[in-house]
Amino acid sequence: MLTKTLHEIELEAWSERAAIYDDTFAGISSQAIPPILDSIGDLKGARHLDVACGTGHLVAAAALRGAGSEGVDFAQAMIDLARANYSGARFQVADAAQLPYDDAAFDAVTCSFGLSHMEFPEAAVAEAYRVLRPGGRFAFTLWCGPDDGGTLFAIAREAVAAHVIAPPRLPEAWTRLRFADARLCEQIVREAGFVTPSFERIGVAHQSATAQPAIDILDRIAVRSRLILESQSSAIRARIRAAMAAQIEALRVDELIRIELPALLTVAQKPASESERPS
């Protein structure tokens, strides 16, 4: 029986898979970097923080646009790799719900595919609000779910449903923000005090010549699907992998397999003045 909290599960997972994440999935999540940075305005001279920064690519891209950018992540291994990737940039270990910064320290805060891994995403949104200056922008992305164009998640769900006989006991509410939900995102940012939330669907896709890299994402990287697969016998796990491989292969066009992974970008603003603050 699983007795760990989601926070413990996530910290353990990200502490041991930084390298494989960077080698495989960071290339996919990085497709969201340009639209995220476009959404927070001119970054020249801006103070910018990336929360749940992973291996550092968004921080480096923001710095290229002229921002004084830094990143935090709660996994030491992620921060070590971010520092190795970009030795000139500033990274530190910190929890999104307890940021080691003063109030109003940043002009912009981002969180790329981080909130879906948090037990209490509301706490991270509240912290983003606190460390933003009045008028500053907060932008975050979440993956669209299996019923909303997230083909890779749909493939995993189907294969698991077809072959898992005894699913493991996972934490009751995995997280409120597991997948993109514009209404919920709006509610959470408004509750924190943000105004003018807006939403943009971003096209992200995984492309490869074989099915293996996509199977690896589900079997070795994605926290929840890996937990489910690890809880199964090797025979069942092999059946799930084979079912996923067949569905992934079915997406092949000529030499290339393309799997859609759309994301939702939410952008909201901290009120510029007291009079704009919602009552």
Ligand SMILES: C[S@@+](CC[C@H](N)C(=O)[O-])C[C@H]1O[C@@H](n2cnc3c(N)ncnc32)[C@H](O)[C@@H]1O
């Ligand atoms: C899917 S990865 C995203 C990494 C990167 N932002 C990207 O887009 O590639 C999720 C990241 O969130 C971090 N994370 C999860 N919960 C966190 C928390 N409570 N505080 C800070 N970082 C957290 C993990 O360590 C991991 O690096």
